[in-house]
Amino acid sequence: MIIKLFLGIVIIISSTMVGIAIANRYAMRPAQLRALQSGINILQTEILYFSSPLPEALHKVSKAISDDISIIFNRASKGLMEKKRYTINEVWTRAVEDSMDTTALTEEDKVILINFGLGLGNSDKESQVRHFQLIMEQIKKQEVKAEEIRKKNEKLYKSLGVLGGMAITVLIL
Amino acid sequence: MLIMGNITSYRYGDVCKAKFSQRVKKDVFDVMPLNIRSILYNMDTDLIFSLEEIRLRVYKPLMIVCQSGNHFIDANGRVTDNHEKAYIVTKEDMERTLQFMAEYSIYALEEELRLGYLTLKGGYRVGLSGKVVLNNNEVKTIKYISSFNIRISREVIGSAQPIIPHILGSNNRILHTLIISPPKMGKTTILRDLARLLSNGNKYMKGVKVGIVDERSEIAGCYQGVPQNDVGVRTDVLDGCPKALGMMMMIRSLSPEVIITDEIGRQEDIYALEEALNSGISVITSVHGNDFEDVKRRPVVWQILKKNIFKVIIVLGKNQVPGTIDSIYKLSNNSDTYEEIIGV
Numbered sequence: 001m002i003i004k005l006f007l008g009i010v011i012i013i014s015s016t017m018v019g020i021a022i023a024n025r026y027a028m029r030p031a032q033l034r035a036l037q038s039g040i041n042i043l044q045t046e047i048l049y050f051s052s053p054l055p056e057a058l059h060k061v062s063k064a065i066s067d068d069i070s071i072i073f074n075r076a077s078k079g080l081m082e083k084k085r086y087t088i089n090e091v092w093t094r095a096v097e098d099s100m101d102t103t104a105l106t107e108e109d110k111v112i113l114i115n116f117g118l119g120l121g122n123s124d125k126e127s128q129v130r131h132f133q134l135i136m137e138q139i140k141k142q143e144v145k146a147e148e149i150r151k152k153n154e155k156l157y158k159s160l161g162v163l164g165g166m167a168i169t170v171l172i173l
Numbered sequence: 174m175l176i177m178g179n180i181t182s183y184r185y186g187d188v189c190k191a192k193f194s195q196r197v198k199k200d201v202f203d204v205m206p207l208n209i210r211s212i213l214y215n216m217d218t219d220l221i222f223s224l225e226e227i228r229l230r231v232y233k234p235l236m237i238v239c240q241s242g243n244h245f246i247d248a249n250g251r252v253t254d255n256h257e258k259a260y261i262v263t264k265e266d267m268e269r270t271l272q273f274m275a276e277y278s279i280y281a282l283e284e285e286l287r288l289g290y291l292t293l294k295g296g297y298r299v300g301l302s303g304k305v306v307l308n309n310n311e312v313k314t315i316k317y318i319s320s321f322n323i324r325i326s327r328e329v330i331g332s333a334q335p336i337i338p339h340i341l342g343s344n345n346r347i348l349h350t351l352i353i354s355p356p357k358m359g360k361t362t363i364l365r366d367l368a369r370l371l372s373n374g375n376k377y378m379k380g381v382k383v384g385i386v387d388e389r390s391e392i393a394g395c396y397q398g399v400p401q402n403d404v405g406v407r408t409d410v411l412d413g414c415p416k417a418l419g420m421m422m423m424i425r426s427l428s429p430e431v432i433i434t435d436e437i438g439r440q441e442d443i444y445a446l447e448e449a450l451n452s453g454i455s456v457i458t459s460v461h462g463n464d465f466e467d468v469k470r471r472p473v474v475w476q477i478l479k480k481n482i483f484k485v486i487i488v489l490g491k492n493q494v495p496g497t498i499d500s501i502y503k504l505s506n507n508s509d510t511y512e513e514i515i516g517v
Contacts (some may be wrong), residue, residue, distance in 0.1 A: 051281040084273040085207055122272065124314055125280045 014166035019161015092117030215250025228464020234259030242391030296401030333366035348484035358490025372405025384429030386419030
């Protein structure tokens with residue numbers, strides 16, 4: 001009897017944890033999109049008000065925001081600081097693509113980010129302002145969408161974890 | 174005729190050549206796209222050493238200008254005079270070059286694009302042309318860059334040594350000096366070396382505080398405000414500042430003993446010159462022209478000369494040989510006329 005009770009508790013706890021883990025992944029994406037927005041905001045300030053060179057500006061951003069997202073900026077900054085071989089667009093695209101595995105961003109987010117690299121640093125300040133406005137709008141939209149998905153799924157997977165554990169326990173014991 | 178460090182002279186051994194071409198490779202070739210970089214790297218060391226300009230024009234052959242005139246370069250880095258065999262610069266090459274030269278930060282070059290040139294690390298000047306965007310009849314920026322003219326400047330250390338004794342007056346005071354020279358005959362090179370010699374000190378005098386007003390970033394070749402050429406240890410540089418304005422700023426706040434600036438010739442320069450004169454600051458400057466008589470015909474310059482502000486006039490490169498002094502005129506102490514003390 002005691003063994004059965006113990007086994008039941010173990011099953012419920014582990015399935016709850018699985019539920020929380022899945023729910024967390026839905027929570028991560030909006031958080032990372034928010035980090036991305038603050039990163040791009042810092043980049044905009046560096047470019048428009050301080051006229052810092054792009055590699056330096058990207059490096060500053062990578063220091064200022066959370067780890068998961070900063071890796072994109074860090075890779076781009078390192079790529080540009082190396083001996084001049086590739087264009088901003090090439091380096092940025094590579095940085096985004098290489099970082100996809102370790103972030104919760106989706107394919108849709110990736111396309112938006114890569115498009116951002118097309119005009120980054122490549123024109124006068126006036127055009128850069130418009131460029132930044134566009135990307136901020138797009139990411140904001142993605143964040144709202146991601147937030148909706150999170151609300152829908154986070155609770156679902158959490159309760160599913162607990163309830164599923166209970167169901168399994170009842171069935172097998 | 175005094176010979177002052179002509180760039181072809183014996184003073185440049187093989188070691189110096191190798192060093193120079195290393196510098197050019199690092200500072201100039203490495204801001205080009207990879208394909209053009211490898212073409213230029215294939216060029217002969219002697220050819221690199223004689224380079225004066227590298228020219229990139231969109232959809233046109235890659236061109237260099239050296240002492241023997243202008244030539245095209247083919248895809249293997251060899252000189253050719255047949256433009257059909259030359260490497261043709263693509264639009265992509267141009268875009269990459271601009272990004273590399275701008276350190277990926279074209280937004281930071283607004284002022285440079287407005288004026289039509291930028292300065293590379295190492296002090297090399299790059300002239301630009303393309304589609305000009307106007308705003309209220311003033312150039313706002315240049316877009317779709319269609320040509321780059323990269324000027325390979327060189328420091329000729331010691332080139333101003335022979336003229337030092339001529340510009341020193343009693344008590345080793347530096348006299349107001351005007352250098353007259355046709356373009357590309359070493360005007361700026363000499364001003365740069367004068368700044369270095371006066372600031373570091375030389376065998377005639379201790380170093381003095383030197384102020385350079387470098388309107389076109391050619392004397393000191395500043396990159397992000399730091400002089401890339403050796404202009405001496407007691408030298409302050411106002412980079413990219415209009416001459417008249419810069420001279421006034423210098424006089425007010427930096428207390429130089431000598432002000433060095435390039436190419437005077439505008440009305441407001443006269444006022445600044447007089448201001449410097451009244452504050453007891455010596456001015457060394459230059460003006461475009463073939464000889465003394467030629468310069469006298471230019472109204473603004475004549476206004477200055479008439480006032481006998483300049484005590485020494487130095488004429489360079491009359492015979493189309495860069496870096497040679499042709500004549501030196503000195504204002505005599507008791508009369509108002511210039512006397513030629515060294516002539517051809």
